[in-house]
Amino acid sequence: MSTETVRTHLFIDGGWRESAGTETIPVISPLTEERIGSVPEASVDDVDAAVAAARAAYRSGWRDLSHAERAAHLRRFADELESRAEERARTVTSENGMPIALARFAEGQAPVQLLRYYADLIEATPAEEERTSTPLPGTTIVRREPVGVVGAIAPWNFPAVLSMFKIAPALAAGCTVVLKPSPETSADSYVLAEAAIAAGLPSGVLNIVNGGTEIGQYLVAHPQVDKVAFTGSTAAGRQIGRVCGELIRPVTLELGGKSSALILDDADLEQTVAGLASASLLNSGQTCYMSTRILVPESRYDNYVDAITAMSSSLPIGDPMDENVAVGPLASERHRNRVLSMIDRGRNDGGTVTTGGGRPADFDRGFFVEPTVFAGIDNSASIAREEIFGPVLTVIAYDGLDEAISIANDSSYGLGGTVWTTDPDRGVDVARRVETGSFGVNYYNLDWGSPFGGVKESGVGRELGPEGLAAYQSLKSIFLPA
Structure with a gap:
């Protein structure tokens, strides 16, 4: 074409x-x-x-x-x-x-x-x-x-x-x-x-x-x-x-969905953040099951914010026909404008943008939005509750596993989600407690042979x-x- x-x-x-x-x-x-x-x-x-x-x-x-x-x-x-x-x-x-x-x-x-x-x-x-x-x-x-x-x-x-x-x-x-x-x-x-x-x-x-x-x-x-x-x-x-x-x-x-990535206190930081590139930003975030609410232990919050920021800012943006590009333009002008308006709402809610936050400076045309990470925000913010359907992540701190699961379940949606841990059995236990139709342990991918759909x-x-x-x-x- x-x-x-x-x-x-x-x-x-x-x-x-x-x-x-x-x-x-x-x-x-x-x-x-x-x-x-x-x-x-x-x-x-x-x-x-x-x-x-x-x-x-x-x-x-x-x-x-x-x-x-x-x-x-x-x-x-x-x-x-x-x-x-x-x-x-x-x-x-x-x-x-x-x-x-x-x-x-x-x-x-x-x-x-x-x-x-x-x-x-x-x-x-x-x-x-x-x-x-x-x-x-x-x-x-x-x-x-x-x-x-x-x-x-x-x-x-x-x-x-x-x-x-x-x-x-x-x-x-x-x-x-x-x-x-x-x-x-x-x-x-x-x-x-x-x-x-x-x-x-x-x-x-x-x-x-x-x-x-x-x-x-x-x-x-x-x-x-x-x-x-x-x-x-x-x-x-x-x-x-x-x-x-x-x-x-x-x-x-x-x-729709507004899924969570629950990062447990034993997770490997490097492997987890590498996995989030796909689990949270696939197709420039225009994927219904993306884990866009990233829940992180308070004790490791700053380290994860820095690592997620670095990962998001490193993703190649550009012509989607380029084999090396990870982030293409959004699908339409109307949708790009909606995503940008949600980013503005995140700022108004008191969130701190650690990377991104607008259109890439090097592109004078195309419906592009930079991968954007918000820190310093909680689950009550509009960008943590509404589906954005774009490359926008919120990093939310939690104190203890029970609170993490409570935050994950405090959503009107329930489509996907992930947990990140070095103990797969512990990850499965967490998966059983999250109110959702599908869930991944240390990754997320659909299986043609298993049911996919949501709750709520x-x-x-x-x-x-x-x-x-x-x-x-x-x-x-x-x-x-x-």
């Missing part, structure tokens, strides 16, 4: 279709702040067509394929995406500023791995099982059936892989999908569509409609959608949850693992007499 790339069609019912509307969505480079492309904005008529195509594909055979047949489709889809992995990674980097070294895995290879994981899983999962009836004699057949048409809404921070969190298990289960990408990152979904066509994915099984909030709201409330899967902000998740609750419609919500305002439901497949299945019990 080094030159302007103009897309003129939507992917609906297995092919390219002109939008019924006339509006377009610009693709803006976060590096140059210039327009580098555009995609058509879907109208409500386009959403109707996409949902109708998904409904027809579901009823006409996709749900009735054997698990092995669907697995074969997913593997062909994975092969085609793998052949386009570099193209997709570079497209995402052009759209949202993700460092290319990260994008090659997260946006190029990870969606391929997820398709293959769910192909293997569905092939090994029986559609039915028999159970001995209780209390009366007899047999019950417990059957797993697909829920139907899925409205999937993906965010802009990891658009390719977080779309596939939904697409892969849904298709494996026998559902069909209408995907709405974020308007900031719609271009990479065209690579996804091209792979689906090349793989021979049946028409209507996957459909893609571009649009903003209004199109998302229309899709969520559509009468022919059977389930909604959403990743994004807690504010938007609340609205979606209200609609799905009113409609008695199943929904999976993966929302971080969401409802789970993605990944067998639990992620189950989210797209409905259970039916068939009772048989003895």
Whole structure:
């Protein structure tokens, strides 16, 4: 996308279709702040067509394929995406500023791995099982059936892989999908569509409609959608949850986070701070599970502030296509301005900025924000309580392990978190006490085979693992007499 790339069609019912509307969505480079492309904005008529195509594909055979047949489709889809992995990674980097070294895995290879994981899983999962009836004699057949048409809404921070969190298990289960990408990152979904066509994915099984909030709201409330899967902000998740609750419609919500890194008194300073570069600042902090509240024993506070400051200030900033860059621009001007406003609030709350605090001096364009560290602040400050979604860390002192865990749990969120210690057993004990959906001991990384999701305002439901497949299945019990 080094030159302007103009897309003129939507992917609906297995092919390219002109939008019924006339509006377009610009693709803006976060590096140059210039327009580098555009995609058509879907109208409500386009959403109707996409949902109708998904409904027809579901009823006409996709749900009735054997698990092995669907697995074969997913593997062909994975092969085609793998052949386009570099193209997709570079497209995402052009759209949202993700460092290319990260994008090659997260946006190029990870969606391929997820398709293959769910192909293997569905092939090994029986559609039915028999159970001995209780209390009366007899047999019950417990059957797993697909829920139907899925409205999937993906965010802009990891658009390719977080779309596939939904697409892969849904298709494996026998559902069909209408995907709405974020308007900031719609271009990479065209690579996804091209792979689906090349793989021979049946028409209507996957459909893609571009649009903003209004199109998302229309899709969520559509009468022919059977389930909604959403990743994004807690504010938007609340609205979606209200609609799905009113409609008695199943929904999976993966929302915001304000996770803690609990550094115990026995932690190795050098190894811990090196690990925090990924656990707290991955993708310029635009990652929902980042450990951005760093809790440090009072006795070691100054040493850790100095070390975290040095680590943050040493991260290379620049062109995200550069293999050596760790911090690219933020995804949009609006988001950069929000992050900068949160940094100003941190100063107003009495926090001390030990590094960063604004735009890098050497960059006269691009949506950049320096990695920023706040010290001298407690957990009551707004920057310690609100999700910033940028490269901003707060270092908070604690006195004793019980207080550390209390601070970690004193949050409306509960998505991720880490503990840092030379005693892994002690770390696991801490993990058990923190109110969160996932937690890492001396590192943090997602496992395709294990559930991911949050508690409290971080969401409802789970993605990944067998639990992620189950989210797209409905259970039916068939009772048989003895």
